[in-house]
Amino acid sequence: MSEWTQLWLDYRKVCDGIEKVNVIVRDFSKENRVIKSLLDEITRGMKGLTGAEISVAIKDEFEGKSEDGTLNVAIQKNDEILAEGYRIFRKGSEVLLEAADEKGALYGTYHILRMTARGELIDGLEKKCDPDNPLRMMNHWDNMDGSIERGYSGRSFFYKNNEVIVDDRTRDYARFMASIGINGVVINNVNVKEAASYMITDRYFDKLKEMSDVFADYGIKMYLSLNFASPIELGGMKVCDPLDPEVIKWWEDKCKEVFTALPDLGGFLVKADSEGRPGPFTYGRTQADGANMLADVVKPYDKLIIWRCFVYNCTQDWRDTKTDRARAGYDYFKDLDGKYHENVILQIKNGPMDFQIREPVSPLLGGLTKTNQMLEVQIAQEYTGQQIDLCYLIPLFKEVLDFKTYCQKDKDTVADIISGRAFGNKNCGMAAVINTGNDKNWTGNDLAAANLYGFGRLAYDMSLSAEEIAREWVAQTFALEKADEDIIVKMLIESRDIYEKYTCPLGIGWMVTPNTHYGPSVDGYEYSRWGTYHRADHLGLGVDRSDKGTGYAMQYYPENASKYNEMEKCPEELLLFFHHVPYSYKLKDGRTLIQYIYDSHFEGESRAEEMAESWEKLKGKISDESFKRVKNRFERQLYNAKEWRDQVNTYFYRKSGIADEKGRKIYE
């Protein structure tokens, strides 16, 4: 038995009647590393999906007429197609895959295998796919000691005891990533410390080159997170001031060394001036000063600097109601719009806080119009159930992408901005903090792989719906009858709403156990230094971020600002994020706020129970091992859901003194 699963590339036999597959490669070199991977994969996939007896022949041209039971797949170049895009046509037994480049051909190959797995590679098929986002990246928060910051799936498979590991699992990882269109991977934690600081030294170059080569086989560029203080920590300098000529010289020398050793490296990701990390602010410089300095240094090598915008005061006084962490990103970065060099990308979290189950979209997205922007989301479920609780996040990401910023007349959604459609940027896209680890099933909860799969697919094709993606993933992963597939798809689609209902109400967030971020602690962050408050008192709760409060709402373009600014117009799912609301406030459906809190918590927990029961129906239909792993997670989710329900209800009952209208059990 393998030490790890094959996720959605399991290639179990689902397809009868094909006995032979001929693969013809035209125009592309069969010696090209990506084409080699393509040929390996189509061989492996077609053998698996269509039966053990099949033979796959790699040929230069078709030979004579096709026989019954033969599939001929021709892969050829078409320069009219966009980079990394592809076209698939099927006519009779002939399948034509066209692409402008090897990566497009590889993605198209995975698409053919996906359609084969779902029985959709039918006669007459025409499929045209171009990537929506130039950059589609995974960010690993793996540390070199093997731990993973906010990792819920075991230890790192990239590192152990401060050594880099490159083995068969690395290759399978690269295959998975390529199969969903990922073209960039940042392999180390943004909090660069200890051994990881030495990644840009010859201590690690050999192993990193080896890893980079495996990635290159699958069209993936490797990136490194950078320690902005490297001139101090590695160079023995006294400062890392980005305007200091000696510091710049140090970086120039260092980058020459790095890109000589690792020519395929895509560039660097930098977390500076954030949560205790050093940065330009230390020297009275701007974020642009810091990013541009590095960008200029890496420009000769045609590399990128991806600069995170997660900068805020993390030593706030809870007594201070004027300072608002939600404002920080916009306040720090907006004025610098247009100042960033072409090879700098600002990486912006989807919301202004930190990956809560519900936040408004960051006003920086679209607030910036002259700057390369990358959307950062988190599929590691730090605040959304930690891969114990089921929480399919694609619906959340879809909401973010579809959000109209009003930054211009048309093409103003977040999807338009980060894809480059809005302002014509080339260096932009989407990045996800990944949810993998060395657990056998890669993601702790088998069902959490839907987020891994889904993020890649969505980043490539933002027009896909959350349900289409879920259906693709379920079909490839479990190969079930339609009715059973529907059960899992329904669970996935509903899971985010359920999780939101039993946790933090109406966008307020942060009612989690400090540090671990799993499970409820309503006041856990209420008197802390993290800028994370709900301000609940005996009359109501919520943070006034209107123009009478912290003014955060006014960071949006007027159409959104006016909506968020008024309690009556504010979308209800974000009501408590923007307003301090009395418990007696009537929501649109006539319920009071406090009654909504009680109702949603009873509902969320009860629907979590239903979800767990649904899973029982799949017993015997999926592998026993997988069934049990998920069942165990549901048991823990139910325990968690009850804790949330009871702690939140009790907390607000104790505080408000208002009883549940329906007389359900609220502990005193």
Next chain:
Amino acid sequence: MSEWTQLWLDYRKVCDGIEKVNVIVRDFSKENRVIKSLLDEITRGMKGLTGAEISVAIKDEFEGKSEDGTLNVAIQKNDEILAEGYRIFRKGSEVLLEAADEKGALYGTYHILRMTARGELIDGLEKKCDPDNPLRMMNHWDNMDGSIERGYSGRSFFYKNNEVIVDDRTRDYARFMASIGINGVVINNVNVKEAASYMITDRYFDKLKEMSDVFADYGIKMYLSLNFASPIELGGMKVCDPLDPEVIKWWEDKCKEVFTALPDLGGFLVKADSEGRPGPFTYGRTQADGANMLADVVKPYDKLIIWRCFVYNCTQDWRDTKTDRARAGYDYFKDLDGKYHENVILQIKNGPMDFQIREPVSPLLGGLTKTNQMLEVQIAQEYTGQQIDLCYLIPLFKEVLDFKTYCQKDKDTVADIISGRAFGNKNCGMAAVINTGNDKNWTGNDLAAANLYGFGRLAYDMSLSAEEIAREWVAQTFALEKADEDIIVKMLIESRDIYEKYTCPLGIGWMVTPNTHYGPSVDGYEYSRWGTYHRADHLGLGVDRSDKGTGYAMQYYPENASKYNEMEKCPEELLLFFHHVPYSYKLKDGRTLIQYIYDSHFEGESRAEEMAESWEKLKGKISDESFKRVKNRFERQLYNAKEWRDQVNTYFYRKSGIADEKGRKIYE
């Protein structure tokens, strides 16, 4: 400069006019290890206290007449004195110290030095001292990796990297302990794990013997904390059931080995069935089964088993208002009264919870009348400021000792019970969880050494007042003018009241940051598994432990039970421990409960500020190093006090909606 201070044995010159000290030892052997230590100490002390020129001569008899400037100290045996007691008489230049044994002589010597330091060794002096408690022990929670559980003074000086250290610091430690009458030290954490499990194997015997010898030089018996699961962990057995003959046999063999290697060992301290530790309950046995088994095994060697009573359900559901952690000790141990063998001692924490700044006295103390009892207190300030905040604990200990249990007509106080006066026990006394570490000043905060000193003095002589002890300690430690001495004594005496005022009101406890236990988090333990709740809602707070609530109040003898059971009769400092009280409830002075909460928190913080200001007056009068260390602690204390004041006030203001009558600043 030394790596560590000499605490109250600094022996700086305070005394003029003595040029020569003759020490005459009669009846005792000068070769006895304790007498040797005595002679070393009196030489060192007298040299220091009276000036560098002095010569100390150890003689058999006085020679001729005393000259001016000569002090003759005769140390002789008197079998009529109780064990470990002593008598001191001075007539002219002759000082007579009498004792029945070497330990008494050593304690008397320290007393002579103490009086010399304070200028009290005057002509005509007669002093008679007998120890109140047979056992006067320190419990170290030091781990073999060098960490200290709940240690706030650096790392362990007993262990480093899983090795036992015996060096000059060990000897100084033993001197300090002997100087305050300590006669037993448990050298390892009650949570015995990892390397510490191997203390009872030959891996550590040599070093432990060496340590035990140093202790023996100062009349101190060494004890070890024992892992009840040793038959499993060391013996490879499947169980540690105390009634299993093979387990008993294993212990018999093991103890033979241990006491052969460490003949001076006093016995074992055991934490069983507590907070995840294994114990008799695992096998359906009673606590008496467990303790008696071990007691029988060690009896041939004349050793003791000290059995901790800190047993409670630490996986309570917060929704469960019937279960009450406070009840647990009495519930588990009361029925077994009289079942424990003669060489078993039950070690009972002063309160029923866990070393909070205010708790009632444990009803087990005196609830048991046929069982050896030892009072356990904690001078490590886990919940009382962690040696950052000043909190002189002797007033708290005095309250506990003076508590009338009503277990019998007379001699019914806790002091009577644990000293053996009440029921004639010989194996009984007091133990403190110690507050030392390898910080230069031993206790983190220089002023925290008052608790270290104070505990020992109090355990020896329970009739001393908290102020007398404070005054003794200040005089020996700082050698100040009377007015300056008064400043520190006043700070010490008031500090507990101040700390209590700005932290948890009226005995409720537990409003601390989970895990660390420093700083406020009002709801931090409110929804936890630890049985630690305040049950605050919009109308009031406190736990109903009356006969209408958990019934805990009824565990006391009727005189106390009736008092605690009724809100109107309950001592106000414990009101919220015993009752759920409306915010509008009028206290005896006419203030409402909520107003008391506000008032006490403003007062506590403001008095902490005054205390910090007092310290400034001592600048230049004590060593600069010591002054700065303490000043730094006061700065941190003030920060902490403000956090407590504001978080507690805001919490209750938000919850009750009742404003401060005096209109002071309460954050919203």
